[in-house]
Each structure stands twice: as structure tokens, then as C-alpha cells.
Amino acid sequence: DVKVTQSSRYLVKRTGEKVFLECVQDMDHENMFWYRQDPGLGLRLIYFSYDVKMKEKGDIPEGYSVSREKKERFSLILESASTNQTSMYLCASISAGARANYGYTFGSGTRLTVV
Amino acid sequence: GDSVTQMEGPVTLSEEAFLTINCTYTATGYPSLFWYVQYPGEGLQLLLKATKADDKGSNKGFEATYRKETTSFHLEKGSVQVSDSAVYFCALSDGTNAGKSTFGDGTTLTVKP
Numbered sequence: 001d002v003k004v005t006q007s008s009r010y011l012v013k014r015t016g017e018k019v020f021l022e023c024v025q026d027m028d029h030e031n032m033f034w035y036r037q038d039p040g041l042g043l044r045l046i047y048f049s050y051d052v053k054m055k056e057k058g059d060i061p062e063g064y065s066v067s068r069e070k071k072e073r074f075s076l077i078l079e080s081a082s083t084n085q086t087s088m089y090l091c092a093s094i095s096a097g098a099r100a101n102y103g104y105t106f107g108s109g110t111r112l113t114v115v
Numbered sequence: 116g117d118s119v120t121q122m123e124g125p126v127t128l129s130e131e132a133f134l135t136i137n138c139t140y141t142a143t144g145y146p147s148l149f150w151y152v153q154y155p156g157e158g159l160q161l162l163l164k165a166t167k168a169d170d171k172g173s174n175k176g177f178e179a180t181y182r183k184e185t186t187s188f189h190l191e192k193g194s195v196q197v198s199d200s201a202v203y204f205c206a207l208s209d210g211t212n213a214g215k216s217t218f219g220d221g222t223t224l225t226v227k228p
Contacts, residue, residue, distance in 0.1 A: 004158075031213050042220035043159075043204070050213045090158055094214045101147035101166060101208040104216060106158035 003027075006091050006107035013114050019078040021110050023091030030096035032074035033104070034058075034066065037088040049074055050096065081114045088112075117142045121205045121219035128195055128226050136190040136222050138179075138205035146207040148172075148181050148188040149216070153202040162190075162203070195226045 007022040025032065033048040035058075045058030047066040055066050063085060067075045074093075078085055088111050092104035122137040140148065147166045151159040163172035168183035177192045188205060205219040 006158075033215070035218075040220065043218040045215065045217075048213065048215060056213075092159075096213070101210060101214050103147075103149050103161040103164050103208075104151075104159070104214075106151075106160070108158045 004091055004093055004105050004107040006089075006110050008110050009108060011110060011112045013078075013081050013112065015082060015114055017078075017081045017114075019081045019112065019114075021076040021078075021089055021091075021112070023074045023076070023093075023107055024072050025074075025093040025105070026072065027093060027095070027105065028071070029093035029105075030071070031094045032068065033092045033094075034064075034074070034076045035090045035092065036060070037090055037109070043090065046076065078112075081112075083114050086112060086114045117146070117207060117209060117217045119205050119207055119217055119219040121203075122222050124221075125223040125225060128224070130197055130226055130228050131194045132226075134190070134192040134195045134199075134224070136203055136205075136224070138188045138190065138219060140186050140188065140205075140207050142186075142207055142209075144210045146210050148179070149206045149208070150177070150179055150188070150190050151204040151206060151218075153204065153221070155201075159204060195224070197226045197228055200224055200226045 004025045034046040035043040049068040065077045091107040118141045150162040152162045163174040165172040165181035171180045202221045
């Protein structure tokens with residue numbers, strides 16, 4: 001069964017900490033995405049990557065960075081966590097080219113609380 | 116830019132009732148359209164999709180038709196079950212090789228026995 005795996009389901013971090021959220025996919029997908037999900041705001045795109053070492057800003061990149069050193073792994077980094085980054089974080093992946101529009105495969109999500 | 120507007124919730128129905136969740140979109144180019152479902156405590160799962168005008172996507176008794184003339188992709192099911200209780204998201208893909216998607220705000224469906 002194909003899979004997108006997020007390393008943690010729940011995280012609690014302190015304000016100012018550097019936080020790493022990890023996402024691994026086993027489908028050899030080229031494109032990977034990080035979204036955050038907040039009540040009443042739906043899903044908002046933070047960053048995406050269409051190749052190793054390549055990244056593009058999404059709609060709300062401020063306060064975040066990403067790393068893609070290997071094709072299967074896409075990491076989201078909160079450089080200095082703040083309480084307004086408390087949210088559900090969702091990773092997704094998709095193939096490139098003609099199959100890029102066949103729909104995402106999502107991970108189970110990481111619920112991050114910053115205190 | 117691209118946008119998706121879907122029916123506000125929450126929606127509460129009795130078992131075996133008919134379901135419609137409205138979705139309209141604004142996009143340049145030729146997007147693909149999707150419905151995703153999110154069960155409590157889980158990530159989103161692809162429910163159905165349509166990649167061109169007049170296509171009908173279907174899965175698990177749910178259906179949606181890509182209507183270019185009304186820029187709509189309404190989700191329907193003839194007889195809902197308690198197990199259909201979830202949050203439903205309408206989305207569109209930008210049609211590029213990256214497949215970047217824009218999502219609606221989600222509609223929470225509760226089905227009572």
C-alpha cells in the first residue's frame with residue numbers, strides 16, 4: 001500500500017524552539033507539499049518542492065523553511081516556533097507530468113501545539 | 116488567482132437522506148477537480164476526481180460532475196450512512212506539471228442514525 005508518512009502525530013513545543021516536521025513517501029513522487037489546516041481557513045499551502053533541492057514558496061511561507069535532500073523526504077522547519085503556528089500540518093505528494101493532476105496522497109497529519 | 120468556494124457547514128442529515136455539497140471554482144486554464152474526505156483524526160483521502168469538462172467522478176456512492184459552464188463540481192450521494200460523517204473538501208489542481216492544488220474551506224457532515 002502506497003504511503004506518505006509523517007513522523008509525529010502530536011507534538012508540543014515551546015515558543016522559540018526550532019521545530020522539524022518530517023515527511024517521507026514511498027511512491028517515487030517528484031512533487032511534495034506542506035499545508036497547514038486551521039478551522040475556518042481550510043488548507044493553506046506553505047511550501048512545495050518539485051525536485052530534490054528545489055523548493056517554491058506557497059501562500060503562507062513566512063516563519064517556515066523546507067529541506068529536500070532526497071526525493072522521498074520533505075522536511076518542514078519552523079525556525080523559531082510561535083504560538084500562532086499551532087496548527088495541523090499536512091504533507092502530500094503527487095507524481096509529475098501527466099499524472100500530476102490525479103490527486104494528492106496525504107499523510108495522516110501532525111498536530112503541533114506551541115506553548 | 117485560483118479559488119474554490121464550497122457550501123458552508125456544518126451539515127446534519129438523517130441516515131438514508133440525500134446529500135448535496137455545493138462547490139464552485141475560479142481558475143485560469145483547465146484545472147482538474149477533486150473531492151477529498153477527512154475522517155476524524157486522519158489526513159485527507161482522495162474521494163473522486165474529474166479531469167475535464169462533463170466528466171463525472173464517482174466512488175463509494177458519491178458522484179460529482181465537472182460543469183465548466185457553471186464552474187461547479189457539486190458532491191452528491193443518494194443515501195448517506197453514519198459512516199459518511201466526515202469533513203469534505205473540494206479542490207482544484209492548477210493543471211501544471213507540479214499539480215499544485217487549491218482547497219475550499221471544508222464542509223463538516225454529520226449523519227445521525
